[in-house]
Amino acid sequence: MINSNNFEVVIVGGSYAGLSAAMSLGRSLRNVLIIDSGLPCNRQTPHSHNFITQDGAKPSKISSEARSQVLKYETIQFLKDAVIKGQKMDESFLILTKSGKEYTAKKIIFATGIKDIMPEIRGFSDCWGISVVHCPYCHGYEIRKKKTGIIANGEKAFHLASLINNLTDNLTILTSGEADFTEEQISKLKKHNIKVIEKEISEIEHVNGNIENIVFKDNSRENYDAAYAALTFEQNSEIPQLLGCALTEHGYIQTDMTYKTTVNGVYACGDNCSRMRSVANAVASGNMVGATINMELTNENF
Template sequence: MTRREIIKLFGVSGLVLTIQQPLSLFTQYNNKMEKKNFEVIIIGGSYAGLSSAMALGRSLRNTLIIDAGKPCNKQTPHSHNFLTQDGSTPKEISEIAKNQVTKYNSVKFYNGLAVSGKRSKSGFEITTSKGDVFTAKKLVIATGIKDLMPNINGFLQCWGISVVHCPYCHGYEIRNKKTAIIANGERAFHLASLVNNLTKEITIITLGTKDFEENQLEKIKRYNIKIVEKEISEIEHQNGQLEKIVFKDGSTENFECAYASIPFEQNSNIPKELGCELTENGHIKVNFMQKTTEEGIFACGDNSTMMRSVAIAVSSGNISGAVINNELTQESF
């Protein structure tokens, strides 16, 4: 459908289409579409899902993206370590990607939440919260993960801004600053080893009794990294910018930023419903072609890797799209 046809359909005159508007119009149109059967359904329309959709769209595969529009990095101010987009906001990258994917007419968008899935005669059947049912031969799960925030006042407001998870995504921007690492054991030691190259003022806050091996403690001491065995009651901040950590014993310490290792869960229950195995860390188990343990189901993005970044999500999505197209070709040619 051309832009002129879309405008005619909705009775809009003199409309200037911005980057966001094509997707908005496509979603409104396709939420009312009669077509319910596709070759591929992609659940999740962020970086991994859109990348998969582009690969499929360029191969003229009839593809449906189901997305609720709630990305996990919505309050992260800038995205880094992604060639051509270093320093852009997550929203800017997403809007450019959506605008480019809408150019492939075989890819359709559905604005809504996929709530359940099951196998069907044709492959898979996905039901949304609005009661719409769609079927497809192949399924891509690009639903991401949900961070489980600790019960610390101010933590959520700082998450992704000055309290971060990854030195590759954020480390350069917070280099040479007084830094806290809110973690314990192996995860804290791993973060400290990486962050030590970015700043020399590091304090590990273990939120309780420290849990390190002797050789780890020796290295922590050698690099003058402090260990604080206290629990945190509050993070004082200004608009998400960390200023002070308040401990439960009433003491405080000023910091400029922090790394934190927090638990997560899958953002969707559909992988479990369909029998997809998880790793011991809670990610969807996939092979190098992004195939899950269930035939015909692929997973990409944060839900299936510890390497949590826009660049990795885009890469894994592209792989899943190419592999699915090859499978569909082998099944029909």
């Protein structure tokens, strides 16, 4: 039961970044409401890595423990709902949720993440976050020395290959169409014995999300243990843009070093504003934006 409609800060998104921001604010006795829909982007990922003290933990376990710790602070409240509209008022913001509730806040934090756009490959989404992954820092150690594919083309594929080459000597780039590499890139790929297959992919055969074979449109197939993929994405929420927040050329919410957006009073943290897509980075950015907002509120009221 939410005991107020007016808050100093409303945080839209209650995963790692949002919870981290809430803890930072709660420790300064700021009146905060977290609104979360309960659909984190890594809900299919079995284990989280590269986050000290939580290496190998289930993502849901980390967020559940974080939520229980955050809600011990008496000025923090949590609502499971979805925000469908945000509106700038004279000196505050109006937030409307899917269930029809309205709240006002002096400041808004968007910790809403991004939405991966899945390719039209059968079985791909079933494997996403399990054996088809996005980041060698988050998952590379666990699939080291395995037969690995990179489902990408051009600069993205080349960048991934340069990082993954240190983790396995059995690496193939699967461009699913004509390869798009410079002569210099092709030379480096050959130097490191990284193969390139240009055949289009039609399906990933798997068992419970674990790759067995990648099937091509000519009906040939090849066994792989794991694969990386560089996907396009879109913002999980369009509300920041509707409020006037600018996006970068890559599609992230534009922020400064303290996570202020281009709209006064609106902040963003986590995956929606950074290419460093990890639990550790989300937590760090949330901690920073919480401190930033506390200082802003202090300057306004002291």
